[in-house]
Amino acid sequence: MTYTLILLRHGESTWNALNQFTGWVDVPLSEKGTAEAIRGGGLIADAGVLPDVLHTSLLRRAIMTANLALDAADRHWIPVRRSWRLNERHYGDLQGKNxxxxxxxxxxxxxxxxxxxxxxxxxxxxxxxxxxxxGDPRYADLGDDAPKTECLADVVARMESYLYGPIFDDLKEGKTVLVAAHGNSLRAVVKMLDEISDEGIAKVNLPTGIPLKYELDENFKPIKAGGEYLDPEAAAAAITAVANQGR
Ligand code: DG2
Incomplete structure (x- = not known):
């Protein structure tokens, strides 16, 4: 028995294009990001890994990416679960800065x-x-626990219960699970799946809009460490660009 998990960082956002720290600011996709999302859905369809359930953050760049990708794969009708736990890391006072x-x-x-x-x-x-x-109503339930900044360790801490809870529950039911989220919330997932050290995860960057497929064995360990990008060549180039952002 193996389990299939697809991780999809949203397509390029308007603030990715402007090279601004985004975090929890709810910016839309750029035109390029919209095209990336549709292409990502095509890659999912071509690979024949059709999602049965979608998990997204509460941010429109992930939500829109998932909608566009699923529409392109003719899976726009599958059930959706949303959680703030899949949000990008809160970038604190850097949000909005170039x-x-x-x-x-x-x-x-x-x-x-x-x-x-x-x-x-x-x-x-x-x-x-x-x-x-x-004051954002979507985080009202968090009260004083709503973050005002986060490091990756904080994201891992808030993601753990969601990955090993709702996401693994769907996998255990034999569902192909699509997680549409963000650069750092997905780095947290990759860190946990691949058991990457705190130092090692610094070198892991995720491209926008290119699905990353994990096949997990019966113990939920990746059969191939690091998973498999559905367009490896495009992923390699985009990963380098993310790593060099700011320079
Ligand atoms: C980016 C990640 O998040 O930025 O918040 O600026 O995936 O939601 O576009 P995303 C942001 P870096 O940590 O790669 O600088």
């Missing part, structure tokens, strides 16, 4: 510490910042 300007202001070491270290969160965002999520 990555190149941030790199120039703070230097390479601090910039990469904020972007890719496992346990150093950016400074928290203030409730009065125009890019704060304070």
């Amino acid at each position: 990555k190149k300007q941030t790199l120039d202001t703070y230097g390479e070491e601090q910039f990469m510490l904020w972007r890719r270290s496992y346990d150093t969160p950016p400074p928290p965002i203030s409730d009065t910042n125009e890019f704060s999520q304070a």
